[in-house]
Amino acid sequence: MYNLDEVADKLTPLVKAYARDMRILIVEDQVTNINLYKILFGEYFSVCDTALNGQIALDKWNKNQTYYDLIVTDVDMPIMSGTQLVKEIRDISMEQSIIAITATTDVAKNQDLAYYFIDGILPKPVNKQKLFILLYRVLKKIAEKKEFSHYISDLEEQVDEAIEFRNHYNFIISKLQPIAKQKEAQDVIAMLNTLVGKTDIKIDEQKTKAAFCEKITQMSDEHEKDLRFSTTDNKLSSEEFLEQLDDSIVDKIENFLEVLDDLVSEIDILEREESAVGMNSLSQISSYLNEFIDIVNSLVIFPIVSRAFIKLNSFIGNITQEELANQEKKLLLVSLLLNLEKDISNWITNIFINTTAQNIYYFDASFSNGVFEIESMFNSVGEESSEEFSDDDLGFF
Numbered sequence: 441m442y443n444l445d446e447v448a449d450k451l452t453p454l455v456k457a458y459a460r461d462m463r464i465l466i467v468e469d470q471v472t473n474i475n476l477y478k479i480l481f482g483e484y485f486s487v488c489d490t491a492l493n494g495q496i497a498l499d500k501w502n503k504n505q506t507y508y509d510l511i512v513t514d515v516d517m518p519i520m521s522g523t524q525l526v527k528e529i530r531d532i533s534m535e536q537s538i539i540a541i542t543a544t545t546d547v548a549k550n551q552d553l554a555y556y557f558i559d560g561i562l563p564k565p566v567n568k569q570k571l572f573i574l575l576y577r578v579l580k581k582i583a584e585k586k587e588f589s590h591y592i593s594d595l596e597e598q599v600d601e602a603i604e605f606r607n608h609y610n611f612i613i614s615k616l617q618p619i620a621k622q623k624e625a626q627d628v629i630a631m632l633n634t635l636v637g638k639t640d641i642k643i644d645e646q647k648t649k650a651a652f653c654e655k656i657t658q659m660s661d662e663h664e665k666d667l668r669f670s671t672t673d674n675k676l677s678s679e680e681f682l683e684q685l686d687d688s689i690v691d692k693i694e695n696f697l698e699v700l701d702d703l704v705s706e707i708d709i710l711e712r713e714e715s716a717v718g719m720n721s722l723s724q725i726s727s728y729l730n731e732f733i734d735i736v737n738s739l740v741i742f743p744i745v746s747r748a749f750i751k752l753n754s755f756i757g758n759i760t761q762e763e764l765a766n767q768e769k770k771l772l773l774v775s776l777l778l779n780l781e782k783d784i785s786n787w788i789t790n791i792f793i794n795t796t797a798q799n800i801y802y803f804d805a806s807f808s809n810g811v812f813e814i815e816s817m818f819n820s821v822g823e824e825s826s827e828e829f830s831d832d833d834l835g836f837f
Contacts, residue, residue, distance in 0.1 A: 451572055451573060451576040452572045454580075455484070455572050455575045455576050455579060456484050458576075458579035458580060458582070458583045459481075459484035459485045459486075459575075459579060460484065460485070460486060461486055462485050462486060462487075462510065462579065462582065462583075463486060463487035463488075463489070463507060463509050463510075464481055464485045464487065464488050464489070464508065464509065464510045464511070464512060465490070465491065465497060465500060465501065465510070465511045465512070466478065466481060466488065466490045466491070466513075467490075467491045467492075467493070467494060467497040467511065467513035467514060467522060467525065468490070468492070468513075468514045468517075468541075469493055469514060469517040469518060471492075473514075474490050474492070477490070477512070478490060481512075492517075493517045493518055493519040494513070494517055494519065494520030494521055494522055494524055494525035494528075495520040497513065497520075497525055498520065498525055498528050498529070501529065501536075505533055505536070506535075508536070509537065509579075509582050510537045510538075510539065510582065511525075511529075511536060511537070511538045511539070512538075512539045512540075512541065513525055513526070513538065513539070513540055513541070514540075514541055514542070515540055515541070515542035515543075516543065522540055522542070526538055526540070537578055537581070538558040538559055539558065539559055539561075539562065539575075539578065540560070540561045541561075541562045541563075541564060541566060542561060542562075542563060542564065559574070559577075559578045559581075560574040560577075560578065577817075592650050595646045595647075595649050595650040596646075596650060598642075598646050599646045599647055599650070602639050602642050602643045602646070603639075603643060606636055606639040606640065609632045609635050609636045609639070610632075610636060612628075612632055613629055613632050613633065613636075616628060616632075676799060677795075677797065677798050677799065677800070678790070678792070678794075678795035678796065678798075678800060679795050681800050682792065682795060689738060689739070690792060692735060692738075693735055693788055693792050694792060694793060696731065696735060696788065697788060697789075699728055699731060699732075700728075700781055700784060700785055702728065703725060703728045704778070704781055706721045706725050706728070707721070707774055707778055707781070709721045710725070710770070710774055710777075711770070711771065714765075715761045715762075715764040715770075716761065718764045718770065719761050722756055722759060722764070726753050726756050726757055729749055729752065729753050729756070732749060732784060733746060733749050733750060733753070736749065749811060751811070751815075752811045752814060752815070755814070755815045755818075759773075759818075769818060772817060772818060773814075773818055776818065780811065
């Protein structure tokens with residue numbers, strides 16, 4: 441299976457390809473660090489601006505709230521911290537993509553950041569592999585939203601153009617009405633009516649495509665808002681939550697840890713065996729995930745996690761034997777599923793066994809995003825980039 445180094449190596453050229461048309465704002469109070477960030481990100485992004493504290497960054501952002509595609513901010517800074525910067529931005533915009541970099545191991549501070557739904561938290565010193573895996577997911581999301589926006593604009597322009605042609609055809613038909621009884625005029629009118637009909641069909645098709653794209657974009661935005669409001673407006677500790685649960689439900693959750701051992705066994709089979717056997721393992725993995733979905737649904741208050749796993753199971757169910765025969769895809773899938781198993785295990789342990797979670801919703805954003813990125817990364821295998829660069833570009837990490 442792939443380790444972090446290998447996964448990052450696969451994704452780094454794609455990160456560079458996405459970044460070349462994007463603008464980034466780096467917020468860091470240490471001049472030495474900010475200069476190093478400028479060297480790295482300046483090579484990738486079309487614009488790389490910097491700010492020495494959160495207040496300067498907020499002032500830059502407020503001048504044009506759609507200018508920066510990504511903000512990467514340190515957490516502990518004078519005048520205005522990264523956490524306060526995130527809060528100020530989130531009061532205005534849910535769309536801005538933000539990554540936080542922090543040297544703190546204070547769980548409460550990191551939870552506070554998660555409550556305001558950022559795209560990821562990276563500890564200092566920054567790990568190159570984790571950075572590029574995170575950047576891949578974030579930049580891919582940004583690029584897809586831009587592509588949808590451009591596509592919708594193109595469709596709307598095509599609709600306007602088609603309507604203009606249709607109006608022109610109808611105008612000519614109206615002018616031909618006085619001589620409509622003449623054979624030549626009838627032929628022209630018939631031809632124009634055919635063009636009007638075809639144009640109406642094209643208009644309907646383009647409008648349908650635009651509506652579909654807008655719906656996809658809206659669903660993505662609603663998912664982000666769900667994550668945002670679930671973590672900010674609801675705060676419930678593990679102990680408070682467990683007081684509300686029946687013991688039989690808690691037992692069922694704890695017993696699921698044994699099911700996770702079976703899940704790992706099936707993932708191991710998936711890695712070792714040919715694609716035909718692997719398809720059977722995928723089916724079994726899907727059944728285990730269905731058990732987990734049933735557990736989450738029985739708890740009622742984790743709809744975001746439930747929807748994420750339902751989508752994941754749908755994706756797993758649609759993986760073909762041909763895709764599984766691709767060794768590169770299969771090994772990446774194995775690595776991602778093993779990471780997911782660890783996340784599920786930690787989620788159960790922290791909330792239901794050790795009861796250490798001060799806010800059980802803290803997991804929603806990172807947990808849900810981790811599930812969604814499995815499909816994204818799996819489908820990325822085979823994407824090509826002409827860019828070549830070496831680890832020397834990242835030496836300061």
